[in-house]
Amino acid sequence: MIDFGPADGLPGFDVAVIGAGVVGCALARAFTLAGARVVVLEKAVDVLDGASKGNSAILHTGFDAPERSVELACIREGYQLYHEVREPLGLPLVRAGAMVLAWTEDEAAHLPALMAQALANGVTDVEALTHAQARALEPALAESVKAGFRVPGEHLIDPWSAAHGYLAQALANGAVLLRQAEVLAGRRSGGVWHLATTAGAVQADLVINAAGLWGDEVDRRVTGASWFTIKPRKGQFVVYDKTAAALAGHILLPVPTNITKGIVVCRTAFGNLLVGPTAEDQEDREHATVDRETLQALIRRGCEILPALAGHEVTAVYAGLRPATEEKEYRIRADLAEGYFCVGGIRSTGLSAALGIAAHVLRMAGRDDVPLSDPEWPVMPNISVDGDRDWQRQGHGGIVCHCELVTRREVEAALTGPMAAGSLAGLKRRTRATMGRCQGFYCSAELARLTEGRLVQPMLDAATPRVAE
Numbered sequence: 001m002i003d004f005g006p007a008d009g010l011p012g013f014d015v016a017v018i019g020a021g022v023v024g025c026a027l028a029r030a031f032t033l034a035g036a037r038v039v040v041l042e043k044a045v046d047v048l049d050g051a052s053k054g055n056s057a058i059l060h061t062g063f064d065a066p067e068r069s070v071e072l073a074c075i076r077e078g079y080q081l082y083h084e085v086r087e088p089l090g091l092p093l094v095r096a097g098a099m100v101l102a103w104t105e106d107e108a109a110h111l112p113a114l115m116a117q118a119l120a121n122g123v124t125d126v127e128a129l130t131h132a133q134a135r136a137l138e139p140a141l142a143e144s145v146k147a148g149f150r151v152p153g154e155h156l157i158d159p160w161s162a163a164h165g166y167l168a169q170a171l172a173n174g175a176v177l178l179r180q181a182e183v184l185a186g187r188r189s190g191g192v193w194h195l196a197t198t199a200g201a202v203q204a205d206l207v208i209n210a211a212g213l214w215g216d217e218v219d220r221r222v223t224g225a226s227w228f229t230i231k232p233r234k235g236q237f238v239v240y241d242k243t244a245a246a247l248a249g250h251i252l253l254p255v256p257t258n259i260t261k262g263i264v265v266c267r268t269a270f271g272n273l274l275v276g277p278t279a280e281d282q283e284d285r286e287h288a289t290v291d292r293e294t295l296q297a298l299i300r301r302g303c304e305i306l307p308a309l310a311g312h313e314v315t316a317v318y319a320g321l322r323p324a325t326e327e328k329e330y331r332i333r334a335d336l337a338e339g340y341f342c343v344g345g346i347r348s349t350g351l352s353a354a355l356g357i358a359a360h361v362l363r364m365a366g367r368d369d370v371p372l373s374d375p376e377w378p379v380m381p382n383i384s385v386d387g388d389r390d391w392q393r394q395g396h397g398g399i400v401c402h403c404e405l406v407t408r409r410e411v412e413a414a415l416t417g418p419m420a421a422g423s424l425a426g427l428k429r430r431t432r433a434t435m436g437r438c439q440g441f442y443c444s445a446e447l448a449r450l451t452e453g454r455l456v457q458p459m460l461d462a463a464t465p466r467v468a469e
Contacts, residue, residue, distance in 0.1 A: 013039045013176075014369065016195060016204035018183050018218055020044075021052035022159070022354045023346050024210040025167035028175050030358035035369030038175040039204065040167070041197055043182035043214075045456040046426030047419065048163055051212045052350070053429065054235070054288065054320020056264055056274060057159040059093070060352040063118035063126065063151050064100075064256055070360070071330050072121055075349055078356030079153075082162070085355070089165040090379035091158065092269050092386050098154035098251035099134060101145055101305075107255040108146040114255065115149050125152050140247040140306050154251050158269045158384050159351050160429040164419065165380045166354070171418045172376040178202070179422060180456070183211075186222030188338060195222070206365060208341040213285045213323045215331075215344035228331045228344055232285050233324040235277025235348075237317065238298045241437060244273035244312040252305060261348060263298065265305050270404075270432060271385040272315060275302035281324070288319035315437050322347045332357070334364050341365070381410060383432050400450070401443040403436020411447070415454050423457040 015031045017024050020042035032038045044050070059082060062075035086093055102108035111128070118126045129148040135141055137150070171177060181199035186207065188194070195202045211218040219226035245267045254262035265275050275298050295317050303309045324347050325331055331345035341361055346353070382389060383404075390396050390407045397408030414421045414430035421427040424434070424447075433447055434440030440447075448459045 013037045013204040015206045017208045019210040019212055020047035021050050021212045022163040022351055025163040026354035026358040028170040029166040030362045032170040032173050032175045033372050033375050035371050040177045041181040042179050045422035051321055051323050055159050059155040059157045061123045061153040062121050063123040067120050074353035074356035074360055078353040081355035088377045091162055091165050092384035094156035094269050096156050096251050098151040098253050099148050100253045101148040102255055110255050140308050142307055156269050161380045168378045172378045206339045210343045228325045231324050232282050233322045234280040234282050234288050236290050236294050236319045237276030239316040240273040241313045241315045242271045245271055247306045247308055263301050269384040288321045290317050290319045400446050401433040403438050404432040406431045406433045411450055424459045
């Protein structure tokens with residue numbers, strides 16, 4: 001029998017955000033700063049544990065987004081807002097620029113239309129490139145490149161610190177985070193939502209469903225029906241050792257298709273080189289396995305684009321899931337009379353658009369809360385290769401993970417506070433411990449000692465990546 005309350009020790013909230021992915025974190029921040037009392041409900045032991053944990057970490061301009069779409073509007077606003085908040089929140093930005101490259105005559109024939117789309121989308125600084133110009137900008141490119149164009153405003157960011165920063169600011173200004181709080185059912189009574197969760201009952205005036213891969217299921221649990229269906233799309237990635245990063249200064253993009261943006265080759269904010277993702281539809285919403293055949297195909301494609309990659313080692317492989325739906329457009333819908341928002345179908349551009357989506361939903365809600373006049377701005381620890389790192393400062397307690405130069409002080413900080421890591425995966429996303437060249441071979445024992453009794457999901461219970469034969 002479902003228990004709707006009353007909640008044990010919890011006050012009523014103005015807004016309940018379901019899902020602590022990057023969009024949920026941005027929504028929590030926006031509504032908190034606007035003066036609302038916010039609770040974030042996350043079913044996992046840690047935040048960013050769904051679609052947001054695996055992506056290519058590009059801050060997009062929206063040059064190739066559908067014209068006049070909600071997605072384009074949210075990307076453009078999110079892009080601007082990220083530039084506004086990144087310094088006070090301590091978030092990195094690698095000003096890489098992108099190159100859209102054609103490798104066949106047919107792809108080259110599509111370049112003028114793509115450039116026209118970029119101009120229509122307000123990205124006016126694109127520059128056409130001949131074969132010679134592309135090779136001059138990126139000497140490591142294969143000779144077979146036909147032509148392309150440059151998009152200077154495309155940049156690289158740290159995907160996890162961004163979302164952590166959004167949520168940290170919400171929590172610092174009064175929001176509440178409940179983990180292991182899977183929403184089981186909802187009932188609206190007297191103008192208030194009563195949510196039954198695995199962490200107890202929660203009451204809120206407004207409910208925002210930002211449950212990502214489970215958005216349609218949460219729709220059904222809360223309202224009794226869903227107007228869209230999640231169709232998980234898997235993307236596999238190959239990560240090269242840091243020595244490979246010197247081969248590509250720009251984000252190297254293919255000519256996109258109607259299904260996918262295609263295989264990207266780019267540096268990461270952490271100093272590696274990334275090749276991916278694939279676009280594979282599947283039914284499973286929880287497991288994103290990697291398979292050798294696809295990974296080998298990614299490696300071959302990477303070497304076709306940058307032949308010198310053949311001389312560099314692969315450090316890691318991983319896969320992520322995107323919450324695709326029947327339509328390419330975002331599935332954002334409001335029922336103001338019932339106090340319910342659904343923010344679904346946020347696929348590969350969610351990281352870039354998150355702050356814009358939050359601003360869009362906040363305007364749609366039309367609440368009359370009093371915005372915070374002097375909000376707290378917590379500063380996120382830097383784990384990117386740009387800027388100072390903790391190992392360069394005195395008193396860090398020694399380096400625990402030598403591949404990624406993670407200090408004991410950084411690990412301790414990640415294990416404390418209102419957003420403390422709940423799992424090894426969460427600790428990785430906060431510090432990059434075990435994510436370097438040795439993949440935890442040398443530091444796992446010390447990390448197990450430091451985290452003993454402090455993680456909700458102990459290290460010995462953490463699942464290892466599964467490789468399909």
